[in-house]
Amino acid sequence: MQIGIVGLPNVGKSTLFNALTRANAQVADYPFTTVDKNVGIAEVPDERLKRLGELMKPEKLTGARIQFVDIAGLVKGSSKGEGLGNTFLAHIREVDCILHVLRCFRKGGVAHVDGSVDPLRDAEVVSTELALADMESLDVRIEKAKKGAEKGDREAESSLQSMLEARQILDSGGSLAAIDGPPTGLLSAKPVLYVMNMDEGDISSHNFSELESVKQYAKERMARACAVCAKGELELAEFERQERKVMRRELGLEGYGLAQLVLESFLLLNLITFYTIKGPETRAWHLPVNSRVTEAAGKVHSDLEKGFIKAEVVSFSDLEKSGAMQEVKNRGLMRTEGKDYIVQDGDVILVRFHV
Structure with a gap:
């Protein structure tokens, strides 16, 4: 399973990716730092697996893993190839779901590509670009299906109705999540987790006014949302597990870290966990419901x-x-x-x- 990390430039995508995978993707405070997609693996936090380790005492304990892909920053016009739009669209087609990073931090001296911080506006920019790309794709597919339907092709006729419905919903600004079995290959039909990249102080002081509005936005689109401080998580990743736990508690970041984000991703993919305990390794695996x-x-x-x-x-x-x-x-x-x-x-x- 692959999760694509997307968002506008300078929202903290690569910082979050590095924290998740402890990789070292290039990070800079200007657009298009991530030109090629970076791929990394993160283990799913699992208290049951830890308990199995205590019971079975294996030589090795291995958690279920999710693959994260850091995708080039998107800008207005990406659906028409602006910026790195073509690269973005090609990479996002390959992933199973989207982790959409929204900038909420105002500190750090990093300029926002649009000059101000507004997470809902940014969410709409990306959603609109995905919808525009889908509408362009659907227009081509609809014309092809019409020709097949005119010749009596029942499969083409059935797919035509589905595509026309999807096209109408996108044209009216609606969400394809409301459709049962949307046409295949559509970017805006992929499950979405909105991740609020916040200042550390806002999380520790529970300043969540923007988070609540994004959660409502996500709910209306049958998506999920959570908050994280990517910069703080990257710094915490340098410490040992027990030290991180203590520091997270002292900084007031409990419940808003990478563990929650990975678990939200797991839920978004509609996965379950099963375990194997034979031999020297006890291991967690993920599987679709x-x-x-x-x-x-x-x-x-x-x-x-x-x-x-x-x-x-x-x-x-x-x-x-x-x-x-x-x-x-x-x-x-x-x-x-x-x-x-x-x-x-x-x-x-x-x-x-x-x-």
């Missing part, structure tokens, strides 16, 4: 999916209450499931297979 156990097996290794026989499954809560796998079996809490079993969030799975 309503996935079969054979798909979970394939996430671990393709051989497990191909040679799947059955799965032995216990819920995390039952394992935690039991304290050990042997006690799980003694209590009769281990279930045997076939290939059509739908994996539940928190399942601990052992796959039986043949080569």
Whole structure:
């Protein structure tokens, strides 16, 4: 799963990316610093995995991971190729969802590309550019579908109606999130998480007036929103985990950090977590909601999916209450499931297979 970090220039995209992945993408206070997309991996914070580590005492503990992509800054006219618009649009088509960084910080001496800080205005700029690009794409696809429909192509006729509905919604400034199954390949149909990049002082003093307005904006578009101080998070990333925890509490940043952002991203992608505990590694994996156990097996290794026989499954809560796998079996809490079993969030799975 890929999440694309987007936004206007100088809103803190690369700073946030670096904090998330502890990478070192070029950062500067002028537009178009990020010309090529930067790709990094972040682990999903998981208290259940930590608890499994305490119970199973594995040699290695590995969290579920999400891939983040830092995409070149967008400006007005990007849908027509202005600035780095063509690069932006090409990269954003590849991601599964959008993490839209909105500038709320006023300190730091970094000029805003439009001269003033206004997160809702900035959100509209990006949304409009995505909608314009989609409308241009739809116009071409609609004409092609019309020709097919005139020749009696039922599939073309069905897709034509869907595209006409999407085109009308975009033209009126509406959200494609309201459509059940919008046409494929549309940028503005991707799930969105709005991230308010705030001054550290505003978070610690709970100055959230702008956050509430963005949350309402997001709610109207069936999106999500959260707050973070990217600069502060990047500085905290230099410290050890326990030190970060203490400093975050002292700075008043608890509940507004990267952990919340990654979890919001996870929820946005509509994913669940399952666990494997066999061998030296205990590991968390992510999987789309309503996935079969054979798909979970394939996430671990393709051989497990191909040679799947059955799965032995216990819920995390039952394992935690039991304290050990042997006690799980003694209590009769281990279930045997076939290939059509739908994996539940928190399942601990052992796959039986043949080569």
